Amino acid sequence: xxxxxxxxxxxxxxEGRISILNCDYTNSMFDYFLWYKKYPAEGPTFLISISxxxxxxxxxxxxxxxxxxxxxxxxxxxxxxxxxxxxxxxAASGWGAAGNKLTFGGGTRVLVKP
Amino acid sequence: xxxxxxxxxxxxxxxxxxxxxxxxxxxxxDYLFWYRQTMMRGLELLIYFNxxxxxxxxxxxxxxxxxxxxxxSFSTLKIxxxxxxxxxxxxxASTLLAGxxxxxxxxxxxxxxxx
Numbered sequence: 001x002x003x004x005x006x007x008x009x010x011x012x013x014x015e016g017r018i019s020i021l022n023c024d025y026t027n028s029m030f031d032y033f034l035w036y037k038k039y040p041a042e043g044p045t046f047l048i049s050i051s052x053x054x055x056x057x058x059x060x061x062x063x064x065x066x067x068x069x070x071x072x073x074x075x076x077x078x079x080x081x082x083x084x085x086x087x088x089x090x091a092a093s094g095w096g097a098a099g100n101k102l103t104f105g106g107g108t109r110v111l112v113k114p
Numbered sequence: 115x116x117x118x119x120x121x122x123x124x125x126x127x128x129x130x131x132x133x134x135x136x137x138x139x140x141x142x143x144d145y146l147f148w149y150r151q152t153m154m155r156g157l158e159l160l161i162y163f164n165x166x167x168x169x170x171x172x173x174x175x176x177x178x179x180x181x182x183x184x185x186x187s188f189s190t191l192k193i194x195x196x197x198x199x200x201x202x203x204x205x206x207a208s209t210l211l212a213g214x215x216x217x218x219x220x221x222x223x224x225x226x227x228x229x
Contacts (some may be wrong), residue, residue: 003204006156034217044119044207087159101147101170102218103175106156 002059004092006105014113019077023090023110026071030092034102035064035075038087044091047088080112118221120206126227132194135224138187140207141201147218148181148191149205157205163189196228 006022012021023033031052037042050057050064057064063076077084086103090105118164119138127133139146162167166183174181178197183189193200203225207218 104157
């Protein structure tokens with residue numbers, strides 16, 4: 001059973017517009033969430049993270065929102081640029097025995113059209 | 115500092131053959147992870163080590179898979195015998211911080227094709 005789900009496998013957006021990527025999780029023990037970006041033939045790279053004590057974290061054009069009650073987080077990219085075209089993975093971790101490993105979602109492929 | 119280094123980048127083999135994937139983590143990182151990426155399952159954790167000791171191998175699909183970390187700078191993931199369903203991209207990642215808040219640094223991956 002997938003504990004982290006990204007229900008949209010792909011997203012297409014016009015350059016300059018907002019990209020919104022969604023992620024849902026089921027494990028209430030998760031308390032730290034990350035987004036990774038992956039280009040073809042490369043490994044995933046860290047993009048932005050958020051702790052469960054916050055509901056928003058912003059870094060330049062990237063903002064992550066966390067809704068703990070809904071077990072939902074989202075990544076907003078504003079404005080979207082062609083270089084943002086990549087696969088984005090949502091990931092989650094918790095403390096304790098599972099605290100040292102990340103559980104990833106299936107990924108969302110973003111295409112930003114010029 | 116060099117990132118996580120994986121080899122080979124590409125491997126094509128025939129069913130039944132042994133496959134060995136290699137990883138050199140970032141120097142000083144004490145956690146090492148092996149992930150597998152497939153279209154169906156996305157990125158799934160196979161096994162991770164802390165200070166060269168396997169901590170959680172619950173993601174290893176079956177006995178055909180084994181992983182070792184003989185020292186702090188080297189790890190292997192072995193599949194014997196390999197099967198077509200093992201075809202995937204295998205990523206190695208390392209990190210320094212414990213508690214799940216440490217950013218994982220990934221290698222470029224090893225793309226395995228089993229015919």
